[in-house]
Amino acid sequence: MNAGSSLTAAAALSRSDFAVPAIRCAGCISKIERGLLAQAGIAHARVNFTAKRVSISHLPEMTMPQLVTAIADTGFEAQPITEMAADPAAAEAHALLKAMAVSGFAMMNIMLLSVSVWSGASGVTRDLFHWLSAMIALPTVIYSGQPFFRSAWNALRRRRTNMDVPISIGVSITTMLSLYETFNHGQHAYFDGVVMLLFFLLTGRWLDAVMRDRARDGVSALLKQTAPGAMVLGTDGKTVWVDASALHPGMEMIVAAGERLAADGIVIAGKSSFDLSLLTGESAAQVVDIGDVVHAGTLNNDAPVTVRVTAAGPDTAIADIARLMEQAGQGKSLYVRVADRAARFYAPAVHTLALASFAGWMIAGAGWHESLLIAVAVLIITCPCALGLAVPAAQIVVAGALMRAGILVKDGSALERLAEVDLAMFDKTGTLTRGRPEPINLDEASPVQKAVLLALSRASRHPLSEAIRRALEAENVVAAKLDGVRETAGSGVYAQFDGKEVSLERPDGSVAYEGLATELRMEGYAPFAVHFADQLRTGAADTILQMAKLGIHSSILSGDRAISVAPVARTLALTAQTSMLPQDKLDAIARQKSAGHKVLMVGDGLNDGPALAAGYASMAPASASDAGQQAADVVFMGDSLAPVATAIRAARRTQQIVRQNFVLAIGYNVIAVPLAIGGYVTPLIAAAAMSGSSLIVVANALRLRSAAR
Amino acid sequence: MTGLALLIPVALGLGLLGLAGFFWSVKSGQFDDADGAALRILIDDEEDGL
Numbered sequence: 236m237n238a239g240s241s242l243t244a245a246a247a248l249s250r251s252d253f254a255v256p257a258i259r260c261a262g263c264i265s266k267i268e269r270g271l272l273a274q275a276g277i278a279h280a281r282v283n284f285t286a287k288r289v290s291i292s293h294l295p296e297m298t299m300p301q302l303v304t305a306i307a308d309t310g311f312e313a314q315p316i317t318e319m320a321a322d323p324a325a326a327e328a329h330a331l332l333k334a335m336a337v338s339g340f341a342m343m344n345i346m347l348l349s350v351s352v353w354s355g356a357s358g359v360t361r362d363l364f365h366w367l368s369a370m371i372a373l374p375t376v377i378y379s380g381q382p383f384f385r386s387a388w389n390a391l392r393r394r395r396t397n398m399d400v401p402i403s404i405g406v407s408i409t410t411m412l413s414l415y416e417t418f419n420h421g422q423h424a425y426f427d428g429v430v431m432l433l434f435f436l437l438t439g440r441w442l443d444a445v446m447r448d449r450a451r452d453g454v455s456a457l458l459k460q461t462a463p464g465a466m467v468l469g470t471d472g473k474t475v476w477v478d479a480s481a482l483h484p485g486m487e488m489i490v491a492a493g494e495r496l497a498a499d500g501i502v503i504a505g506k507s508s509f510d511l512s513l514l515t516g517e518s519a520a521q522v523v524d525i526g527d528v529v530h531a532g533t534l535n536n537d538a539p540v541t542v543r544v545t546a547a548g549p550d551t552a553i554a555d556i557a558r559l560m561e562q563a564g565q566g567k568s569l570y571v572r573v574a575d576r577a578a579r580f581y582a583p584a585v586h587t588l589a590l591a592s593f594a595g596w597m598i599a600g601a602g603w604h605e606s607l608l609i610a611v612a613v614l615i616i617t618c619p620c621a622l623g624l625a626v627p628a629a630q631i632v633v634a635g636a637l638m639r640a641g642i643l644v645k646d647g648s649a650l651e652r653l654a655e656v657d658l659a660m661f662d663k664t665g666t667l668t669r670g671r672p673e674p675i676n677l678d679e680a681s682p683v684q685k686a687v688l689l690a691l692s693r694a695s696r697h698p699l700s701e702a703i704r705r706a707l708e709a710e711n712v713v714a715a716k717l718d719g720v721r722e723t724a725g726s727g728v729y730a731q732f733d734g735k736e737v738s739l740e741r742p743d744g745s746v747a748y749e750g751l752a753t754e755l756r757m758e759g760y761a762p763f764a765v766h767f768a769d770q771l772r773t774g775a776a777d778t779i780l781q782m783a784k785l786g787i788h789s790s791i792l793s794g795d796r797a798i799s800v801a802p803v804a805r806t807l808a809l810t811a812q813t814s815m816l817p818q819d820k821l822d823a824i825a826r827q828k829s830a831g832h833k834v835l836m837v838g839d840g841l842n843d844g845p846a847l848a849a850g851y852a853s854m855a856p857a858s859a860s861d862a863g864q865q866a867a868d869v870v871f872m873g874d875s876l877a878p879v880a881t882a883i884r885a886a887r888r889t890q891q892i893v894r895q896n897f898v899l900a901i902g903y904n905v906i907a908v909p910l911a912i913g914g915y916v917t918p919l920i921a922a923a924a925m926s927g928s929s930l931i932v933v934a935n936a937l938r939l940r941s942a943a944r
Numbered sequence: 945m946t947g948l949a950l951l952i953p954v955a956l957g958l959g960l961l962g963l964a965g966f967f968w969s970v971k972s973g974q975f976d977d978a979d980g981a982a983l984r985i986l987i988d989d990e991e992d993g994l
Contacts, residue, residue: 260983261983261984261986261987264980264983264984264987265987265988282980283976283977283980284977284979284980284983285976285977285978285979285980286976286977329970332970332975333967333970336963336966336967336970337963340959340960340962340963343959344955344956344959347955363948367952371956
């Protein structure tokens, strides 16, 4: 705090948010917060561990790249989060939490009073307690009932009905009738029932909202934002930082090695290689020269280049794919969730039942007061407490279990759809394979070579040296001590080891044609070429086998050429379609759909985006492109493919538990409703039945805690 | 009855106090980072930064 206290006195500080996906432990939190505070210009830094974000208060003159470097200095990679607008979904969860707290508070206090009424308070005491209950219940119903009243009103205005309509009618009629009873010194008031009903229902809603929030936080932290802007060369020769939204055609951007492009353009100076994996899913870098077209979102690997902008913002190739995705995703919004499907039958049934019992007792000559009391008891008893908890309770438990296993589920409907798939289509690069080059012949290097390799590769951020570094660090190799390390962009890393020249550089023609490779040169040793290949994910074959056991047939849809898909297809014994454009993948899914299949699409690249959006359900690895993760229903982490089968198994078990919950909830109604219609239900029985059935449903849902194993 | 006249308002008041405290904690963002809060107790504040 000390470093920042002198700054806080200064006038307006700016606030910027960054996604830092690598935050994993308490040590990371303190390292980032302390490291940032020690830097000039930063007043305050706060890590949000749940959302994997860092929020920084800093002097307004600090730019985005400066802040990203500041975080990098603490040892973490950060991506700026551009939109700072208040999040409507998070606000909704907060509102629900407050409403739940209020109803919970009111429920406890009213119950306290009700217990004395049930145990035989009479006369003035009973009236006093009823009046007190009314005073607590009225404001509570008005405040906590709002989410239901609003949703019911919206449905009625469109001449539809949903689960909230019987709830709203039940709550308001019961409250008014209980008030009437209280005025007339009546024996039964249902304030406790009303408030308890609200509490249980709000718990269900809140669980649902929390689940969506948690997954969304996790996914947005993983998202690799396309560049938020670029250094633009001004007419006076100076460079200024320009926001991506302010870029327009004709501007000249200077793109340093390791930066992503913020707009489409043509290279006008410099030569480098670009990582196009975001667009094509292909891991091999492509060499670009003056006059070549480059696209927004791609990564400059080797050397700085100057790019003249040809299209920015909504005109870029990326934006086109995003539009294609949006169209493809419209089908998904037509899916009706299980709970809503149940409500469609349930709501009219409840209304009819309550109305019928009112009419029945009127005809039987019971008088309107008693008939209304019985109708209200029917409404309260049938109000879907347990039904409202049946689905969200099961889904939140399984989402929590899956999250611990590294699988993020975006919302409940994703689980429901995932349980129904009967056909799986996999992308190749980055999905069945890891999507990044990995050294395959490091075993042939001598220990000295390994030590030097590690030291050299640590000096560069080129993807190939990072791959070497990861592999050697995993083997616990100790790095050699080098002097005078220098990196020449586009050619390699050079240094001295024991007074001899060593280098890790781009190989000459003879080795280069064999695919990705880099060469270690040391005096006194023959040059050692490190070859790279894209490896299959661990457990890929086993996962495909397990999918088959689940009755799901798998196949490959790839944008790559047949020659590079064939080895993977052979190893996994899958059929493959190759050289497919995003539109072709869409068509392939549409064909299966019209044949009556429910397709699970598993992919990662931006080119898979539309297909992911079109699939009945979709999954993407956490290494996937921004677009891929956004389009997918489920995102899984790690290098293994096993989460695909795990998620499907968990989703199917969830559906099983949800069905059991429905049976439990409806079964309770079958017993309780005849009692209510018969006029035997007192507030005591209503309260006991309601909480009992809700607890059973929640307890049943908790059995899913081990579903991700 | 006189006991009740005192005890009921006291019970309600204490409950309301708790509710107000809960509202305040939601508003001041204490529920925004539940996992982080669990980890922060492990950070040693006494240790001199550098």
